[in-house]
Amino acid sequence: MHCMYIMGKTGDKELAILLMALQLACKATSRACNKAGIAMLFGLAGEVNSTGDDQKKLDVLSNEIFIDALTNCGACSILVSEENEEPIFVPQEKAGRFVVAFDPLDGSSNIDCNVSTGTIFAVYEKTSDKPATVDDILRTGNDIMVAGYCMYGAATELVITFKGHGVHRFTLDPSLGEFVHIQAHIAMPEGGGKKIYSCNEGNSANWDAAIKSIIAKWKDPVKPYAARYVGSMVSDVHRTILYGGVYLYPADAKSPNGKLRVLYEGFPMAFIMEQAGGAASCGLFKGKLQRLLDIVPKTIHEKCPVVIGCHRDVEAVLNEYKLLGLA
Structure with a gap:
């Protein structure tokens, strides 16, 4: 991903520097994932992160990689990471005008069985010169301003959207050590694409009536949807954008606020999905149906339910709440 390409899209040199730091951290994390078995990086680190999840060794390493790259690039003021309980304030002599929230290694429970993982990030601009x-x-x-994710799978792919400039797809060429731009202006398939729903049905006993009902309808034997679930948000959302369908992690009786974090999972993925022509909702959240990007978080690790994908299927979920009189 060449700096000149980014500057051509944004006209912003400082933002280009920030994005170069992000793609460098993605390359380093990709390399660490590829060498995890050889370098003895499988297994737990013996700690839990800010939201109580067990930390894998690669969670810790990838977090250090991103913090180091972003702190020293000269473009960031504050970093919010899933792995850190408190926000990280960049020393004033290194501080820039951007704020970044990121999940350094989404889907890390899949690391030890060599299933795809990824990084998710969102970039904001400071509201003042102070x-x-x-x-x-x-x-x-x-x-x-900018949101993206990097998926570490059979290939390392970076999907990024600049506000007002569409969604772009890059693949890491390991022989060059560079991200190569392979697709511009990614859009969800016309009409919603393939009929696929993606969710953790192990939680179904705790879902509300509307989610149970819509999933049952999608299992109609006459015209059933296919079920696909990797368990890594990056992988599941990436497939949804390219093939169509919907990804759900709804609220339930055990997690009334959902399980995914607003700032570095819900927001960036919702932003990307909408920029690609899809829709993003929380479903029924705090007593009403809410567009995900309209939430105002009160804490850096706040959680929310997620229903994102094509308009056909997201609207079907919302209509189910209305049909049952729940919203």
Whole structure:
């Protein structure tokens, strides 16, 4: 991913520097994932992260890679990572005008069995010229400037959207050590694409009536949807954007606020999905149907339900709540 390409899209040199730091961290994380078995990086690190999840060794390493790259690039003021309980304030002598929220290694429970993992990130601009505060990132997803994810699978793919410039797809060429631009203006398939739903049906006993009902309809034997679930949000959303369908991680009786984090999972993926022509909702959240990007987070690790994908299927979920009189 060449700096000149980014500058041509944004006209912003400081943002280009930030994105070069992000893609460098993605390359280093990709290399670590590829060498995990050889370098003895499988298994737990013996700690839990900010949201109580067990940390894998690669969770810790990838987090250090991203913090180091972003702290030293000269473009960031605050970093919010899934792996850190508190926001990271960049020293003033190195601080820039951007704020970044990221999940350094999404789907890390899949690491030891060699299933795809990924990185998710969202970039905001500070609201003033004063030193940054946490309020610079506790904003709606509508304020995101750049969002993206990098998937570490059979190939390393980077999908990124610049506000107003569409969604772009890159693949890492290991022989060059560079991300190569392979697709511009990615759009979800016309009409919603393939009929695929993606969710963890192990939680179905705790779902509300509308989610149970719509999944049952999608299992209609006459015209059934296919079920596909990797368990890595990056992988499942990437497939949804390219093939169509819907990805759901709804609220349930055990997790009334959902399980995915707003700032570095829900927001960036919703932003990308909408930029690709899809839809993004929370479903029924705190008593009403809500567009995901309109949420105003109060804390950096706040959670929300997620229903994202093509308009056909997201609207089917929302209509089910209305049909049953729940919203």
